Each structure stands twice: as structure tokens, then as C-alpha cells.
Amino acid sequence: MVELKTPEQIAHMRAAGLVVAEIHRRTAEAAVPGASTKDLDDIAAAVLAERGAKPNFLGYGGFPATICTSVNDVVVHGIPDRTVLASGDILSIDAGAIVNGWHADAAITVLVGEGHGAELVELSRVTEESLWAGIAAMRKGNRLVDVSRAVETYIRRQPLPVSGKYGIVEQYGGHGIGSEMHMDPHLLNYVDRRRGRGPRLVPGMCLAIEPMITLGTPKTHVLADEWTVKSNDGTWSSHWEHSVALTEEGPLVLTAPDGGREKLAALGVTVAPDPLA
Template structure:
């Protein structure tokens, strides 16, 4: 069952989303050569605590404990990297995923950040991944279908010029999800169109989805390291991960984890963001 939220519940999710946005901004500002992924985790933890929120990452997930309030995935690590003693180096690429809970309602988002000066193809990789996320978010409209989001993500990536080194692999097996009274809920949101599955459920007001493309410079295939969390590409190529949580309202999409509610980026796609209930 897909959880449908009331406007009041969406407002609480917006509050959680703004906490996530603040934590990710603080992490982005702190990324630099010599900073450890554990340092970034401490920064995000302080922001979450200062806002009176709690982490939905640092918890037990089906019998497997995750020890950080962020996932810090560096270079060939796609998602679920455990923050700790790894020190960032000039030229690295780090994806930072963060979540928070306010009054029982969840927010979840991710960004990719270059560490100092990075290779042009890595900047292009990140821009392509972020752009595909917004292309998917622009399909969050009444009477569209779930697969319209998947098609929006995939088609954007397929339209981009290939990088000078490598190709774009849309990571398989991982994707977005419903979000609300729990962090991971139905439905699963693929980042590509899977033939034979139909168009999926109709999008209706009250649905909230986390849309999160993951793209590599090579293979779409991954494996999980012995820590039981960190997901890496099987060919060692580097990856990017972007994510926003989005609510579909009667007035259109509201990007819960974007500071402006998604207004600027959605306008680039000819879509008007819904009014911010906390403005």
C-alpha cells in the first residue's frame, strides 16, 4: 500500500526536509582535502540535533546497524558508505546522503560534491546525475504514472553527451522509494524503464517519493563490501548520487528537501512548484 499524506502531514515532512537541507549544506561547505568522512558525519549530527530532529540513518535497519547520520560514499562507492576515518583527497568525488525525522515524519536527500579540483568528466557525471533527478521530479504530476518518473530520469541521461572517459551506467538494483511515516516505503522508484512491468500506479496528491538516480562512469553493476553496507561499482569506475524527497500536492510538486521547495529547478522544466506550507 502507498501511504497518502494529508496537507498537515506534508507540512511536517517539509520541516524534516529543511533539516536535511541544512545538514547537507553544512557538509557541502565543509568538504575539502584533509577533511574526514567522520568529520562530515559530526557536522551533520550537530545540525540535526540543533534543529531538535533525530537521525533516521543512525539506526537498526532490518537487523543491520548503520553507525552514521550520513552515508559518505567516495569515488567508486555508489551508496551507503560508512563515515569514519577516511580522509578526503584533492580530486575525490563524495556523495553525501542524509535523513532526519521531525514529529515522526521523515526527510531524505543526497548530494555529490567535488573535493577541490576534480577531473572535468567527474563534474559532468555529477551534473548529469543531478539533472536526471530534476527531470524525474518534473514528472511528479497528477495522473502521471510512476514509470513516467523513471522515464524522465533515464531519458535525460541518455540524451547527454558521453564523457571523454567512460560512459554512463545507470546503477541497477537501487532506486528511489516512498517516504513518510517511515524512510523507506512503497513504491520502489526505478531510475530506468523496466520493460514488462507496466506503467505503475497513478500519481495522486498526498504521495511522497524520494527520487534518487545513481550513475557511474562505467558499469551499472555493483557489489556490497564486507562491511555489509558500502555499495561499489564492479569495475571500479566512479559514481554520483543525487536525491530529493518530493510531495505531490493539489497545487503540484513540492520538493521537501530543497530550500526553495524546488521552485527554481522545476521552472527550468516548465513546472510550477507548489506553495511552501511553512513559508
């Protein structure tokens, strides 16, 4: 069953989304050479405490940290530890928050320090822009597969990197979000015709849209810690995510400070009014 939210519930999710946006702002600033991923986790915990929000990652299925920090060939679910960041690293920071029982979840990719080749810069750009293409397809009357198609189509239309391919990760994808962090429906980042078109998108539906792309294989494996997900061929990856609510007035990007207004305007999409403005 797909949970539909009331305007009041979406307002709570927007409040949680702004906490996530602040976590990303502060951890991205701190993601410099010499910092550890545990340092970033401590910052995220401090933001949650300052804002009176609760963590939704910590303890989830036994996850031992406040955020996920995935470095280089780690695609998702990296556990913050004493790993020290270095110039040239690519890092995804996946964060979440709960406000009044309602969840938000988002991820960004950070290029640490200097020395990144054009291929890595482009990898992050393509991943982020495919996310916005998916968000733009979150319109009343569309179906879930239209979001998947928009993400995949954007990626497939980009010039190939030096490695020869972009691998759209197959084993992980987006999801519904609301009174729980992970809910129906599951959202692929590519079109699988065997799965049908999925539910119709209607006001009150909230999705966490999150493309994950590598510079090689779409295949991944989980390490012995039962969380850390790496690409099978060791190629580096990027992960971008936003939680998005569909309202009668259009989409609202709950985890973007401006609600997604600037990015979606460039795609010809009008953002719904911010309930907290």
C-alpha cells in the same frame, strides 16, 4: 500499499526536509581536503541536535552513522570513518531527518577541492539534472514509470563521457517516504517494461527520487561491512536525491531550501506553495 499524506503531514515532512538541506549545506562546506568523512558525520549529528530532529539513518538496519558518505567508486551507503578526503575526490552525502515522526531523505554530490576532470564535473551535472527531470514528471495523472522514464531519457540524451558510457545503477533506486524512510513504491531510474507502469501519481504521494550513475557499469557489489556499495568495475559515481511531495497544486521539493522553485521553473513546472512559508 502507497501511503498518502495529509497537508499537515506534508508540512512535518517539509520541516524535516529543511533540516536535511541544512545538513547538506554545512557538510558540503566542510568537505575539503584533509577533512575526514567522520568529521562530516559529526556535523550532521550536530545539526540534528540543534534543530530538535531525529536521525533516520543511525541504527536503521544496524547502520552505524548519521549520514552516508560515499567516496569515488563507492556508489551508496558508505560509512563515515577516518577516511581523509583529498583534492580530486568525488563524494556523495546522503542524509535524512525525522520531525514529529515524519521523514525526509536527500543526497548531494560534492567535488572535493580541485583537479577534477571535465568528465567528473559532467557526471555530477548529468546526475543532478536527471533528478530534476524526474521531479518535473511527478505530476497528477502520470504514473510511476513516467518518473523513471524522465530520469533515463535525460541521461541517455547526454553526450557520452570519455569512458564511453553512463551506467544507471540497477540494484538501487528511489522509494516512497513518509511515516517511514523506505516505503512502497520502489522507483527505478530506468524503464523496465516487465514491471508495468506502476501506480498512478496522486496528491498526497511522496517519493524520494534518487538517480545513481557511474562512469562505467551499472552493476554493483556490497563489501564485507554489509553496507558499502561499490561499482563492479571501479568506476567513479554520482548520487543526487530529493524527497518530493505531490499536492493538489503540484510538486513540492521537500529537501530543497526553495522548494524546488528555481530548478522547476526552468522546466516549466510551478511548485506548490510551501506550507511553512
